[in-house]
Amino acid sequence: MSTVTSAELDLSADGTLLHRGSPDSAWWRSAVIYQIYPRSWADASGDGVGDLPGITAHLPYLRNLGVDAVWLSPFYTSPQADAGYDVADYRDIDPLFGALDDAKTLVSQAHSLGIRVIVDLVPNHSSDEHEWFKAALAAAPGSPERDLYMFREGKGDDGSQPPNNWQSVFGGPAWTRVTEADGTPGQWYLHLFDPKQPDFNWENPAVRAEFESVLRFWLDLGVDGFRVDVAHGLIKEAGLPDWTGAMNMLDLTDLDKQHPPMWDQDGVHEIYRGWRKILDSYNTTGDAANDRAMCAEAWVDPPERAALFVRDDEFHQAFNFDFLQTPWRATDLREVIASSYAANDKVGAPTTWVLSNHDVVRHASRLGLPIGTPRPNGIGADDAQPDAVAGLRRARAATTLMLALPGGAYLYQGEELGLPDHTTMPDAVRQDPTFARTHGKELGRDGCRVPLPWSKDEPAFGFNRTGNAWLPQPTVYGDLAVDQQEGVAGSTLELYRELLRIRKERDLGEGALSVLDEGADVLAARVETRAGTTQVLVNFGAEPVEIPSGATVLVASEPDVDTTLPTDTAVWFTV
Known part of the structure; x- marks a missing residue:
């Protein structure tokens, strides 16, 4: 087997400076934030659904992992039609997860461990069981109650056709017709997601005032910020014109044709x-250090449009979904890293990296698909299965690359265990x-939301003591449980701990980044910080790559990396 040598790579070259760095910057510019999906983290009650006391009990695990903050997906009062993203009361905790006092305890305990707490905010839509929407249904067309949501008259002589042709992200029409108080068919209301998630009318000052009050409620309780759901969707184009572009979880924009009238309007x-x-x-x-921060879930293209959300008087962060969706190729990743810094540096904002979350196939599975495969919305038993070995190997390398990049980073619960999708x-x-609204055409997101494995030989792999679980866990989760990896050299858990420790020691989140153009098989970068120079090398090719003579390996995505870097492996080193 031939070897690509370091001389051929010319790792001593100056490279292209992509980012100048932000030393001594605010915590959120370089923070590593860990997403907790409360339903699936830990279940203290034993009912099969995770809860706030379960989270609190395991906070020391996150301190030992080395993260700076946690983001909690919704725990508000909700009928759970969309796993809590259908909120009925924005100021209270659903009994499924505990009580408001449990939230206060969680925040207090996290702060005592040096962990900040970010909560999810869902402003585009509420539950249809929200008091406002129930009042809107009881009120007449044209009433103030209905103006809080997007009610419209239907088309046709009898109003039997939807107001426009918009489709729901979850499948099917984005409009549902109501029955009026007198029993007759009435107006239609907009729901860009499920019918149980009616969209608010953000042109109404009362909606704006309500959410400003909700912000203050949680800030007063002590939270450190918000992740904002569907941040690009609050304002719709005037007149609600028809749209024939994509409307599914694979692609929320279709800007090659025209600007979608329901996404990324300037009014947001x-x-x-x-x-x-x-x-x-x-x-x-x-x-x-005392800043409260916001992160936007904004599926927006191109990067210059996404950067508008992180100007210095708006969001502090916005997820880099372009990076998440980039194929496992050096040229593609080099390009997205460069374009991300170019766009965000223009507005003085950090780039916020992410590889997995509760809405996408976990990257340990996604990267096991043939390179270049479009990101699927779920993988089922009848689908071609990912290569589990290659997927995990690439996932470890991708995370090693991501955590070297200056800026912020988000981790999704369980990725530190190398968990695949179910x-x-x-x-x-x-x-x-x-899944239901597309009649199974789109499998959806359940596969990435499965409860975590804490202990191989306990019921539900330690998720609780009863063995109940709201979604079934695959058998492979037993061997990937926390107790099977803790303290085990080379395990994915110990890799993450080492990456986070060195990232913090060497201030990599605040550094200046230069990238070398080394072709299709290698991505080489250099991060300059107050702690010195850290070299980063990722091998995408079939042949091993020689690490420079005299290099000191700091950490590698695979064990026993010394003088050569195998395929689908990443390394940090100093010279």
Whole structure:
């Protein structure tokens, strides 16, 4: 087997400076934030659904992992039609997860461990069981109650056709017709997701005032910020024109044709400037360590449009979904890293990296598909199965690359264990509304939301003591449980701990990044910080790559990397 040598790679070249770095910057510019999906983290009650006391009990695990903050997916009062993203009361905890006092305890315990707490905010839509929507249904067309949502008259002489042709992200029409108080067919309401998730009318000042109050409620309780769901969707184009572009979880934009009338309208930015003022008002000391921060879930293209969300008077962060969706190729990753820094540096914002979350196939499975495969919305038993070995190897390398990149980073619960999606889950147990509304055409997100394995030989792999679990766990999760990896050299858990420790020691999140153009098989980069120079090398090719003579390996995505770097492996080293 031939070897690509370091001389051929010319790792001593200056490279292209992509990012100048932000030393001594605010915590959120370089923080590593860990997403907890409460239903699946840990179940203290034993009912099969994770809860807040379960999270609190395992907070020391996150301290030992080395993260800076946690983001909690919704725990609000909800009928759970979309796993909590259908909120009935934004100021209370659903009994499924505990009580408001449990939230206060969680925040207090996290802070005592040096972990900040970010909560999910769902402003595009509420539950149809929200008091406002129930009042809207009881009120007449044209009433103030209905103006809080997107009610419209139907088309046709009898109003029997939807107001426009928009489709729901979850499948089917984005409009549902109501029955009026007198029993006659009435107006239609918009729901870009499930019918049980009616969209708010953000042109109404009362909606804006309500959410500003909700922000203050949770900030007063002590949370450190918000992840904002569907941040690009609050404002719709005037007149609600028809749209024939994509409307599914694979692609929320179709900008090659035209600008979608329901996404990324300029009017959203005024809303977020108001929110930023509220968050800034809670930092009374002026010390950036006390900043409260917001992160946007904004599926927006191109990068220059996405960067508008992170101007200095709006969001602090926005997820880099372009990076998440980039194929496992050096040229593609080099390009997305460069374009991301170019767009965000223009507005003085950090780039916020992410590889997995509760809405996408886990990257340990996604990267096991043939390179270049479009990102699937779920993988089922009848689908071609990912290569588990290659997927995990690439996932470890991808994370090693990501955590070397200056900026912030988000981790999704269980990725530090190398968890794959549950790709053989029976259809009968699926709960994602996407699966039902597309009649199984889109499998949905259940496969990445399976409860975590804590202990191989306990019921439900330690998720609780009863063995109940709201989604079934695949048998492979037993061997990947926390107790099977803790303290085990070379395990994925110990790799993550080592990456996070060295990232913090060497200030990599605040560094300046230069990337060398080394062709299709290698991505080589250099991060300059106050702690010195850290070299990063990722091998995408079939042949091993020689690490420079005299290099000191700091950490590698696979064990026993010394003088050569095998395929699908990443390394940090100094020279």
